[in-house]
Amino acid sequence: MKTKDFVQKIQHNLTVNPERSAELVELTTSIISRILGDGDALAIKGFGTFEVKKKEERVSINPATGNRWMIPPKLVPGFKPGTTLKEKLKTYSGHEQ
Amino acid sequence: MNNKLLFQNLTDQLSQSGKLKKKDAEEFLRAFFKVIEDSLFEGETVKIQGLGTFKLLKVESRKSVNVSTGEEFEIKEHYKISYSPDNTLKKIVNEPLSYLEPVELDGPSAKKEPTVRNSRVEKNRSDDENDVIDAKEKEEKFKIGTVKPSETQHKIMPQNKSDLRTSNKEQKNGTRQSVNGSRKRSGRPVESKNSGSFFRVFLILIVLALAAWAILSNYSAKKENDHKLKELAIIDADTSFEDTPLEEFETVIQDSLKLEAEIAAKIESLAVVEKNGGVKNLASKPTSVATIKPKVTTKGSISESESDFPAYVKLKQGEMLTVLSLKYYGHKAFWVYIYAANMDVIKDPNHIPLGTRIKIPKPNSSVINANDPDCIAKAKALQTKILSRKE
Numbered sequence: 506m507k508t509k510d511f512v513q514k515i516q517h518n519l520t521v522n523p524e525r526s527a528e529l530v531e532l533t534t535s536i537i538s539r540i541l542g543d544g545d546a547l548a549i550k551g552f553g554t555f556e557v558k559k560k561e562e563r564v565s566i567n568p569a570t571g572n573r574w575m576i577p578p579k580l581v582p583g584f585k586p587g588t589t590l591k592e593k594l595k596t597y598s599g600h601e602q
Numbered sequence: 603m604n605n606k607l608l609f610q611n612l613t614d615q616l617s618q619s620g621k622l623k624k625k626d627a628e629e630f631l632r633a634f635f636k637v638i639e640d641s642l643f644e645g646e647t648v649k650i651q652g653l654g655t656f657k658l659l660k661v662e663s664r665k666s667v668n669v670s671t672g673e674e675f676e677i678k679e680h681y682k683i684s685y686s687p688d689n690t691l692k693k694i695v696n697e698p699l700s701y702l703e704p705v706e707l708d709g710p711s712a713k714k715e716p717t718v719r720n721s722r723v724e725k726n727r728s729d730d731e732n733d734v735i736d737a738k739e740k741e742e743k744f745k746i747g748t749v750k751p752s753e754t755q756h757k758i759m760p761q762n763k764s765d766l767r768t769s770n771k772e773q774k775n776g777t778r779q780s781v782n783g784s785r786k787r788s789g790r791p792v793e794s795k796n797s798g799s800f801f802r803v804f805l806i807l808i809v810l811a812l813a814a815w816a817i818l819s820n821y822s823a824k825k826e827n828d829h830k831l832k833e834l835a836i837i838d839a840d841t842s843f844e845d846t847p848l849e850e851f852e853t854v855i856q857d858s859l860k861l862e863a864e865i866a867a868k869i870e871s872l873a874v875v876e877k878n879g880g881v882k883n884l885a886s887k888p889t890s891v892a893t894i895k896p897k898v899t900t901k902g903s904i905s906e907s908e909s910d911f912p913a914y915v916k917l918k919q920g921e922m923l924t925v926l927s928l929k930y931y932g933h934k935a936f937w938v939y940i941y942a943a944n945m946d947v948i949k950d951p952n953h954i955p956l957g958t959r960i961k962i963p964k965p966n967s968s969v970i971n972a973n974d975p976d977c978i979a980k981a982k983a984l985q986t987k988i989l990s991r992k993e
Contacts, residue, residue, distance in 0.1 A: 506646045507649055508649065511637060511649075511650055514637045514641065515637050518637060520629070525620075529616070529630050531652065532616060533612075533616060534653045535956075536612060536616060536619065538652060539922060543922075544604055545604065546604075546606045547606075547608075547611075547612060548606055548608055549609050549635055552639065564707065573706070574704045574705065577702030577704065578702070579696050580696045581687065581695065582654070582691050582695045584685035593643070594681050594683065
């Protein structure tokens with residue numbers, strides 16, 4: 506499902522100004538990116554937590570040449586499902602085809 | 603930084619920047635996350651531009667063992683949520699570390715272990731100072747020759763370090779002990795870093811030999827006689843090297859002996875250098891990181907400071923004042939100065955509408971200097987002032 510379909514689905518769920526959905530989705534993602542960009546975490550009750558994780562630096566070897574590269578540390582956005590979502594996952598057993 | 607924001611904060615921000623009623627923003631966001639969830643459970647992959655992709659992954663059932671009882675049990679097949687962030691989001695999040703680039707290490711044979719590096723550095727040093735050492739080497743040989751009587755004792759000792767020390771005390775008087783002590787102390791950081799107890803024993807052996815030689819040379823005519831004897835002894839030693847296995851052993855470790863002798867001789871300076879070097883080598887990862895950092899920042903500051911100021915930037919999605927500051931000034935904290943220059947267009951530094959034209963003033967190097975902690979501290983103080991005033 507792409508963003509367009511996603512926006513449509515949200516529209517069905519909205520009672521107030523559904524026509525602004527596309528704009529609001531974009532706004533929301535930019536807000537989330539800004540929060541994560543500031544290094545903060547965003548916890549959404551019933552859904553999960555968006556957070557920034559730090560990947561430590563490591564040495565990787567190019568298998569073709571055998572050269573060793575030092576890969577620098579980096580910050581990566583991550584998502585952890587919350588408890589309610591996890592509970593739902595436990596009882597979920599595949600979607601109906 | 604490192605705050606945990608809640609749904610509440612998200613609705614606040616959305617209603618503010620989207621000019622929505624709070625209630626509507628909340629309804630929208632609930633729908634937002636509900637749709638993600640529902641679509642996932644319908645078996646769909648949800649891809650949202652600017653955020654990332656959510657999908658459900660099936661985890662096959664597998665056998666596992668209860669650690670405490672040793673019982674085998676089955677973990678049933680289940681699903682888990684996988685989230686892979688969008689590239690733009692990844693870039694935004696990694697902005698503070700984006701100046702880092704992968705570095706190729708020197709060849710497949712090179713090792714990262716600090717110990718190896720250490721010894722390499724030492725070898726280099728010994729190469730550099732080989733000429734100096736040559737003289738010392740000779741002294742060294744003297745020692746080996748002269749100390750022979752006591753050295754036989756040393757050779758018995760190496761198995762036990764404490765033995766060494768006690769016998770050392772017995773042999774030498776107080777002043778010499780203090781000399782020995784200082785030598786040992788300054789020698790130790792080096793030795794503990796790069797070698798096992800075996801190496802250590804040899805270091806101590808040499809320190810003893812040095813001390814013994816110093817004593818011998820400091821003493822009077824008797825000692826001069828000894829010197830002659832020493833010379834004889836060297837010749838003896840040189841000739842006998844091949845014969846006696848112990849002496850042979852000595853020649854084998856001659857290199858390391860030289861090294862250690864040199865260290866002992868240059869105790870103060872070397873100890874300091876070594877410590878520094880050692881620390882750097884131990885922290886080999888940070889150094890590589892640190893070496894890249896200045897390069898990049900200076901590059902940035904030169905190219906930018908000479909040509910592009912004052913620069914005008916149209917705020918793009920995901921860009922913030924901190925990002926601009928990092929880009930133009932080399933540090934996040936200096937966003938306050940950009941804000942100060944754009945007070946007329948920016949109402950709230952946390953929520954700048956997209957497309958806002960922002961002027962980047964020419965940095966004054968006495969105030970804006972990413973390499974000066976004082977400047978950063980000052981900027982941070984300003985930052986807290988601005989943010990607190992806002993609230």
